[in-house]
Amino acid sequence: MEQSWIATPWVVVALIGAGLVALGLVALVLTTSVYKHVICAKYLFSGWKAVVPLVSAMPAALGVFLLILVFAIMDGFAQDTREVTRGTLADIIVDAHFEGLPYYDDFAARIEKIDGVEVATPVIQTFAMIRVKPRFPAVRATVQPCLLIGIRPGEKTQVGRFQQYLERQQVPENEPWKAALFPADQLLTVPPAVVEARREAGLPDRPGTIVGKGLVSYPAKEIKPEKVDLRAVVILAWSVVGLLVLGVAAIGYRALRRYSRTTSAAGLAALYLLVVPAIGVVLLAAQGLALVTGDAEGPTLSWPTWTAAGVLAVGWAAAAIFVFLGRERRFFWLRPVGFMHLLGCAAALLAFWSSGLRYGPHEVAREQVVDNPVVPYGGEIVVSTIPISAKGAIETEVGGVPRVNARALAIVDYFKSGFWENDASHVYVDFSVAQGLAGMAGRPAAGPDEPAVPARASQIQVKIRDPSKSATIVERIRDAWRRFVAERPDAAGMVSVNTWETQQKTILGVVEMEKNITALMLGLMFLGFGVLIALISYVMAYIKSRDVGILKALGARDVGVGSLFLGYGFIVGLLGTAAGLVGSLLMLHYLDPIEVWVNQTLHTDVFPRTTYYFEHIPRHLSAAWCVGVSLSVLALSTLASLAGGLLAAIKQPVETLRNE
Amino acid sequence: MSEPLERQTRDGPILQASGLVKDYWMGPSRLRVLQGVSLSVRRGEFLCVLGPSGSGKSTLLHLLGLLDRPTEGRVVFEGQDAFDQPKRWRDRMRNEAIGFVFQFYYLMPDLTVLGNTLLPAMVRTSALSWPFVRRRYRGQALEVLKDLGLGERVGHLPKELSGGERQRAAIARALVHGPRLLFADEPTGNLDSATGAEIMKVLARLNHKGGLTVVMVTHDERIARQADRVLHLQDGRLLHGA
Numbered sequence: 070m071e072q073s074w075i076a077t078p079w080v081v082v083a084l085i086g087a088g089l090v091a092l093g094l095v096a097l098v099l100t101t102s103v104y105k106h107v108i109c110a111k112y113l114f115s116g117w118k119a120v121v122p123l124v125s126a127m128p129a130a131l132g133v134f135l136l137i138l139v140f141a142i143m144d145g146f147a148q149d150t151r152e153v154t155r156g157t158l159a160d161i162i163v164d165a166h167f168e169g170l171p172y173y174d175d176f177a178a179r180i181e182k183i184d185g186v187e188v189a190t191p192v193i194q195t196f197a198m199i200r201v202k203p204r205f206p207a208v209r210a211t212v213q214p215c216l217l218i219g220i221r222p223g224e225k226t227q228v229g230r231f232q233q234y235l236e237r238q239q240v241p242e243n244e245p246w247k248a249a250l251f252p253a254d255q256l257l258t259v260p261p262a263v264v265e266a267r268r269e270a271g272l273p274d275r276p277g278t279i280v281g282k283g284l285v286s287y288p289a290k291e292i293k294p295e296k297v298d299l300r301a302v303v304i305l306a307w308s309v310v311g312l313l314v315l316g317v318a319a320i321g322y323r324a325l326r327r328y329s330r331t332t333s334a335a336g337l338a339a340l341y342l343l344v345v346p347a348i349g350v351v352l353l354a355a356q357g358l359a360l361v362t363g364d365a366e367g368p369t370l371s372w373p374t375w376t377a378a379g380v381l382a383v384g385w386a387a388a389a390i391f392v393f394l395g396r397e398r399r400f401f402w403l404r405p406v407g408f409m410h411l412l413g414c415a416a417a418l419l420a421f422w423s424s425g426l427r428y429g430p431h432e433v434a435r436e437q438v439v440d441n442p443v444v445p446y447g448g449e450i451v452v453s454t455i456p457i458s459a460k461g462a463i464e465t466e467v468g469g470v471p472r473v474n475a476r477a478l479a480i481v482d483y484f485k486s487g488f489w490e491n492d493a494s495h496v497y498v499d500f501s502v503a504q505g506l507a508g509m510a511g512r513p514a515a516g517p518d519e520p521a522v523p524a525r526a527s528q529i530q531v532k533i534r535d536p537s538k539s540a541t542i543v544e545r546i547r548d549a550w551r552r553f554v555a556e557r558p559d560a561a562g563m564v565s566v567n568t569w570e571t572q573q574k575t576i577l578g579v580v581e582m583e584k585n586i587t588a589l590m591l592g593l594m595f596l597g598f599g600v601l602i603a604l605i606s607y608v609m610a611y612i613k614s615r616d617v618g619i620l621k622a623l624g625a626r627d628v629g630v631g632s633l634f635l636g637y638g639f640i641v642g643l644l645g646t647a648a649g650l651v652g653s654l655l656m657l658h659y660l661d662p663i664e665v666w667v668n669q670t671l672h673t674d675v676f677p678r679t680t681y682y683f684e685h686i687p688r689h690l691s692a693a694w695c696v697g698v699s700l701s702v703l704a705l706s707t708l709a710s711l712a713g714g715l716l717a718a719i720k721q722p723v724e725t726l727r728n729e
Numbered sequence: 730m731s732e733p734l735e736r737q738t739r740d741g742p743i744l745q746a747s748g749l750v751k752d753y754w755m756g757p758s759r760l761r762v763l764q765g766v767s768l769s770v771r772r773g774e775f776l777c778v779l780g781p782s783g784s785g786k787s788t789l790l791h792l793l794g795l796l797d798r799p800t801e802g803r804v805v806f807e808g809q810d811a812f813d814q815p816k817r818w819r820d821r822m823r824n825e826a827i828g829f830v831f832q833f834y835y836l837m838p839d840l841t842v843l844g845n846t847l848l849p850a851m852v853r854t855s856a857l858s859w860p861f862v863r864r865r866y867r868g869q870a871l872e873v874l875k876d877l878g879l880g881e882r883v884g885h886l887p888k889e890l891s892g893g894e895r896q897r898a899a900i901a902r903a904l905v906h907g908p909r910l911l912f913a914d915e916p917t918g919n920l921d922s923a924t925g926a927e928i929m930k931v932l933a934r935l936n937h938k939g940g941l942t943v944v945m946v947t948h949d950e951r952i953a954r955q956a957d958r959v960l961h962l963q964d965g966r967l968l969h970g971a
Contacts, residue, residue, distance in 0.1 A: 103859040104851035111839035619835045622796060623902075624824020625852045626817065723797045726831060727787065 080693075098636075104625065105633045108616070112609075112637055122641050125605045129645025129706045130652065132598040136591055136698045137653035137690075143584045144694075145687030150580045151570075153488040156230035157495075158569045159530035160539055163546060165564050167195060168461040169509045169525025172560050176553050177529050183545045185533050188227040191526035193219030193503035199496055200451040201285050203443035215284060216494045217452055219503020223254030228532040232256065234486040235279060237446070257499045259479050263447040267479065275449060276502045278478035282485045283493030285444045444480055451477045452496060456508020459525060464508050474506045487683050490576070500526075523559075539568045599705045602638070606713030610634050610720075617717045618725030631718030638710020642703045650699055657688050741808065743910055743942050744770040744793060749802035751788050751965075762788045764965040765802070770910070770944055775936040777956030778946040785965040786946035787914055793944060794827055794912045795819040807909075824853050828903030832915035834895040836887040842898045843883040846870040849906045866905075873901045877931060893924035900931060904941075911935070913945040917952055929955050 098106070113122045163170070163180070170176065170191075177189040197217040202210040226232045232240045238251035257277040264274060444450060453475040456464040464472045484495050504510040504524060511524030533542050546566045554561045570577060610617070613634075620630050656663065664686060667675055676686050751763040762785045770776050770793075780786045791797040792804060795811050804811045807826070811819055823829075836845045850866040851859070874883055877897045887895055896916060903911055913932060917925030933955055935941045945956065953959045961968040 099857040100855050102852055103854050103856045104848060106856055107840070107844070107851060108837070111837075615835065616837055619837060620848075620852070621820075622794075622823065622829050622835070623849045623852050624820045624822075626820050629852075721797065723788075723791045726791075726796070726835060 101632065102625070102629055104620065105629065105636060108620070109633055109637050109640065112613070113640060121609075122637075122644065125602075125609070125641045126645030126648065128598045128601040128605070129642045129702050130649035131645075132595060132702045132705075133646050133649025133698055134653045134656070136595065136702070137650065137695055138656055139587060139591060140694060140698075141653075141657055141688045141690050142686060143587045144691065145689040146683075147577075147580045147584050148689045149683060149687040150488065150577060153234075153486045153491065154573045154577065155569050156233065157486055157488070157491055158572060159228040160533045160536055161531040161543055161546065161566065161568055162572045163529040163531065163550070163564060163566050164572070165525070165527055165562060167457040167507075167527065168459055168562060169457075169507075169527055170529070170560070170562065170564060171459070171511075171523035171525050172553075172557060173524075173526035173529055175557075176550070176560075179549050179553060180529060180531055180546055183542065183549060185535060185538055185542050185545075187532045187534050188224060189529050189531045190221055190224030190228055191500065192225070192528040192530050193217070193500060193507050193509060194527040195454055195457070195503070195507040197452050197454040197496065197506070199280075199284055200453070201444055202449070204445055204448065205443070208443070213284065214494070215281070215452070215496045217454060217503055217506060218495060218497050219500040219507070220257075220497055221254075221500045222256035223252075225530070226253040226256070228530045234484055236282065236483040236485050238482050257481060257497065259447075259481055263479065263481070266447060272449075275477050275479040276499055277481035278450065278452075279482040279484050279497040280444075280450060280478075280480055281492045281495040282442060282483040283489060284496065285442045285450065285480070285483070442483060446480060446482075448480050449477050450480065450496075451475055452498070452506065454506045454508075456506070458508065459522065472508075474508065476502065476506055478502075487685070489683065543568060595701070595705065598702070599709045602642070602706045602709035603712040606634060606638050606710040607716055608713075609637070610713035610716040613717075614720055614725045617720050618722040621720075621722035622726060627718040630720075631714035634713040634717050635707060635710050638713065639703070639707045642706025642710075645706065646699045646703050649702070650695065654690075654695075657690055660686055660688060742769040743772045743807060744944070745803075745805040746789075746793060747803050747805075749789065749792055749804070750800045751785070751792060751797070752800045762965050763792070763799070766962070766965070766967055767802075768960060768967065770942060772909075772942055773936070773940045775933070775943045775955075775957040776945070777953040777959045778944070778962050779948070779950060779953040779959050780946070780962035781948055784962045786948070786962055789962065790912050790914050790944070790946050794829060795823055796829075824849055825906060826909045828906070828908035828911045830896070830899050830903050830911065830913040830916045832918040834887070834899045834919075836895060836898055836902070838887055841884050841886055842874065842879055842890070842901075843867070843870060845887070845898055846874060846883075846901045846905050848902060870901070870905050873905050874898075877901050891924075892920050893927055896920060896924075896928050897931065900928070900935075904935070908941070910942045910944065913943060915947055916945065917949065918947070925952065 163176075173191040177191055180186055180189040195217050197215050198212055199215040200210055200212045220231075222231075232238065232248075232251070232253060233242065235251075235256070238256055240247045240251060257279065259275070259277040267274065453473050455471050456474055458464050466472050478496075478498060484497060485492055498506070501510070504526075507527075509525040509527075511522045514521040531542075531546070533539060543566050550564055550566065617630050620633075621627070664675055667673070745768075747767045749763050749766040750761065753760045753762060766785075766789055768776075778786055778789060788797070792799050795804065795806065798812055806822060809818075811822070836842075837848065840848070847866055847870050850862075850870075854862055854866075871880070871883065874880055877900060879894060879897055879901060882890060882894060882898075887898065890898065896919075900916075911932075916932065917928050920928060929952060932943055932945070936943045936957075943956075945952075946962075947953055
């Protein structure tokens with residue numbers, strides 16, 4: 070996937086363009102006056118003032134971070150919704166609603182003859198009530214609405230990714246050999262062992278059902294064996310204290326130097342910082358020892374933990390040495406290097422922290438809706454429906470009372486797509502069973518006054534070879550339907566032929582709308598960041614107006630002095646963009662452990678499974694979006710720096726060089 | 730003006746100002762700071778403009794030094810009407826032919842003494858060619874700094890220097906590119922008398938031994954007495970003929 074993306078012509082053109090722009094920038098930098106580079110470097114990396122550009126880079130960093138993170142999650146929502154919706158349905162759906170479509174096998178056979186169609190299978194779909202009696206005697210039975218879906222499992226697995234969403238009989242895409250273990254046409258068959266066990270328990274034989282796991286699970290918080298190591302948090306806290314001490318030491322160093330040039334507060338700070346990683350390493354070693362010797366079944370430390378801890382230790386040490394050496398003027402550039410190392414340490418901390426969450430031995434509480442079924446494998450549920458006649462009327466008993474069809478079913482598997490909407494509503498049964506429940510089974514002629522009623526299906530689901538041709542094939546199926554009705558007038562009825570996207574346009578539309586609104590809000594936020602960067606740049610040029618006057622008095626041109634601030638904005642934007650990019654990628658990579666930690670720490674649920682559709686926070690990272698956002702923010706921060714650049718350019722030197 | 734430009738440039742005054750008027754607007758009200766000042770500066774001359782505070786000395790210096798544009802009048806620098814020339818020309822003159830020394834030194838706080846001294850050279854040199862000329866410029870700067878008694882202070886930041894040392898560093902920055910005209914705006918105004926005298930000695934030495942043309946403005950008569958010629962400025966007008 071990644072390689073094909075990179076190989077597309079526009080990416081190659083974009084890369085060539087970026088290369089040319091970079092070359093142009095290098096040429097510009099080399100041919101411009103050297104004072105701009107020297108002054109800009111001083112503004113960026115001059116001692117403790119290096120904090121100023123780091124703070125200035127924050128809006129750009131925050132902009133990139135939020136734009137990438139939020140859009141990745143929103144895009145993940147959209148992509149996963151589409152993925153699961155399509156996988157659960159089919160490419161094209163011929164929908165005859167509740168009244169049903171007669172002669173469905175004949176029409177399905179005709180559809181399969183259409184060029185481009187791979188498979189077509191009839192499906193029953195009707196609303197029903199499901200009664201669930203939990204295995205715990207004290208708990209009463211629950212009744213809730215559901216969507217009863219009658220399928221021919223062998224065919225259904227061919228039109229979508231149905232079998233991938235089964236818990237017990239799953240055949241993942243990367244493990245096709247499992248298909249031999251779980252033959253598709255027997256997915257709804259009650260295994261002999263279950264039949265035997267039921268008979269021994271004195272229970273009657275029941276047809277099999279695959280029930281959405283959300284329907285037969287407790288909608289309550291359960292303890293999930295999620296591994297969290299609180300000692301990692303201790304180390305984190307220790308490191309944060311180290312950061313704070315560094316800041317205090319820095320301020321103290323400045324203050325002390327005013328009174329005594331021999332005070333070595335920075336040396337003390339460096340000493341402290343050298344001690345911190347040592348303690349971190351000792352703690353890590355203790356953790357490793359406890360895990361290895363204390364709990365034989367527990368998780369062991371893996372390489373990410375050690376790597377992160379190593380980076381942390383080396384980073385702290387290097388930062389300490391650099392900051393210490395940076396006291397000497399000739400090594401002034403080491404201070405910003407030290408600061409950059411501290412940033413690197415923060416990133417390493419995040420990595421170490423998350424790996425600690427993953428590999429530590431502690432268990433945390435997490436809301437778990439679909440992993441704890443109250444009806445076990447082989448257990449019973451009861452499904453009740455009100456059948457609808459071919460004319461669209463509710464079928465009634467003698468006396469006009471609505472007829473209710475009910476049937477007990479034995480659970481042979483759980484349906485778990487990760488899309489909560491489906492997992493908490495779908496009940497799959499064999500096609501013929503569903504036909505009986507929905508009143509679509511048909512009946513033979515009972516005499517001259519009562520002609521035969523043909524069996525019906527709610528839908529015909531169609532798999533096509535090339536999804537990009539779905540619109541054309543939809544038209545062909547519609548034509549086929551018109552011809553079919555012309556041949557068999559008694560099949561006429563309200564039938565719609567749609568692609569899966571049209572069929573599910575409500576949910577997909579909502580997700581797309583949310584995504585668009587988010588994009589709009591992020592766009593406005595993007596402009597807000599631009600204004601903020603412009604303000605910082607303006608204030609920076611205002612503060613440095615004395616320098617502007619000096620430079621112009623020495624013959625620097627207006628444009629040159631203005632471009633100095635533009636270059637400053639570019640570099641600050643570059644730093645911010647890099648920090649935001651790294652931060653967002655790390656955040657996305659460690660989103661699940663971070664969610665667990667936030668839930669546990671704040672006693673909240675940032676992603677409730679009953680509100681959102683997915684079991685995990687979805688995310689879809691687009692390389693093109695990352696590059697686009699990074700370049701846009703970089704361009705924005707450079708453009709916004711025009712505010713400072715213009716101020717510097719139009720500033721008259723005499724305005725700042727007057728005698729005070 | 731009918732003389733050939735070359736001869737005029739070689740033998741004539743290095744700087745001429747005629748009818749200089751400078752107005753500042755404060756809302757609707759106009760403040761006329763200079764009211765038709767005319768003067769001429771000869772090559773190698775040490776000229777002092779003496780006047781009380783608010784008389785327009787600094788404004789006059791800024792106009793003569795091509796830092797600001799007059800409301801009316803002309804400034805002729807080495808035979809060229811400065812404000813008829815493009816701005817780029819005036820920028821180049823400030824970088825190559827003119828040096829400035831200010832009362833408050835105006836050194837770049839983030840650069841060392843050497844860095845400040847090299848600044849005019851850095852302004853006119855591209856990053857590409859800097860590695861090839863840096864050694865030469867550095868040698869010149871060190872020579873000037875040594876000459877001014879700052880040989881041991883080249884690596885220090887301005888904040889680590891005394892007032893006199895800062896002013897000498899500012900003079901070094903103004904001299905390193907070999908200017909033909911040096912403007913000094915109250916160069917001793919921020920210094921004690923001993924240090925001020927020391928700075929004046931430096932300026933006098935540069936004028937007498939180096940032949941550098943110096944234009945200085947001050948309000949201190951004792952300082953002004955060390956110049957070859959003194960002009961009195963009051964309320965934006967010169968009291969004696971230029």
